[in-house]
Amino acid sequence: AAVGLGLGARLLRARRQAAVERVRRDERLRLARELHDVVAHHVTSVVLQTQAARVVARRHPERVDDCLADIEAAGSDALAGARRAVGLLRDDAPPPDPPARLRELVERFAGPPVRLTLPEEEPVWPPEMARTVYRIVQESLTNVSRHAPHARTVTVCVTEDLDTLTVEVTDDAPPAPARFLHRGGYGLAGMRERLDALGGTFAAGPRPDAAGWAVRATLPLPPRERG
Structure with missing residues (x-):
């Protein structure tokens, strides 16, 4: 009975450890997806809005401030996303x-x-x-x-x-x-x-x-x- 209880407890610990490792692996995959989202979405948005702002500056100079505000907001979102992802990487320990x-x-x-x-x-x-x-x-x-x-x-x-x-x-x-x-x-x-x-x-x-x-x-x- 003692041997059986010991083996059961050991098996339970092994299962929990395997579950923890699975969660860690999934977290790394989530980090990869989040970094991809930052690059593919936010940075691309900044580039496109900057290109649009150059056109607006030539045709409608009075609307440049609005374009710059949109670029600033997109940049802030990108920075927040990058900080969040980097923070997760640094906080893995x-x-x-x-x-x-x-x-x-x-x-x-x-x-x-x-x-x-x-x-x-x-x-x-x-x-x-x-x-x-x-x-x-x-x-x-x-x-x-x-x-x-x-x-x-x-x-x-x-x-x-x-x-x-x-x-x-x-x-x-x-x-x-x-x-x-x-x-x-x-x-x-x-x-x-x-x-x-x-x-x-x-x-x-x-x-x-x-x-x-x-x-x-x-x-x-x-x-x-x-x-």
């Missing part, structure tokens, strides 16, 4: 200081103001758990910037009890059909797979008692991390 990394992520977020709540005591999480918490917050904030431009505030709350770590990200954006259309995208699926691999749970959807969207993830804390 386990965060050495999870709270500090989360604060940095929130501070550099270009969307609405973010209220961040962390455990009172300095958390010490295993590397994969720390990476997962960071990814959840990062992907959630990215989704806010993409699909909830009218949100006024975002709340990120990370809490611990005796045996569970909970991450909640909510915003107060008014209902928008586009958010429902994107609910099956890779970002949510990737978070769900990563949490499944670590024995956690994941839920995302409209807030039942208020405007906005909510992401909630739970992870079991290892025995050595329990207070």
Whole structure:
């Protein structure tokens, strides 16, 4: 019986590790797609609008400012996309200081103001758990910037009890059909797979008692991390 239990636990760990590796591989593919999107869409848009601006400058000089504003907006979008992709590449290693990394992520977020709540005591999480918490917050904030431009505030709350770590990200954006259309995208699926691999749970959807969207993830804390 002892041998059987040991083999079962080992098999479970192997399966979870394989799932984690699959998620990492999928994340690399997503990065490749995102970089492609930045080059193919945003940069191409900048080039085309610049070419159009040259024509407008000759025929309708009074409209040049509008063309330059469009070029500036397209360039800003391209820069934001590139920074997001590069940030994901740089953040592939386990965060050495999870709270500090989360604060940095929130501070550099270009969307609405973010209220961040962390455990009172300095958390010490295993590397994969720390990476997962960071990814959840990062992907959630990215989704806010993409699909909830009218949100006024975002709340990120990370809490611990005796045996569970909970991450909640909510915003107060008014209902928008586009958010429902994107609910099956890779970002949510990737978070769900990563949490499944670590024995956690994941839920995302409209807030039942208020405007906005909510992401909630739970992870079991290892025995050595329990207070």
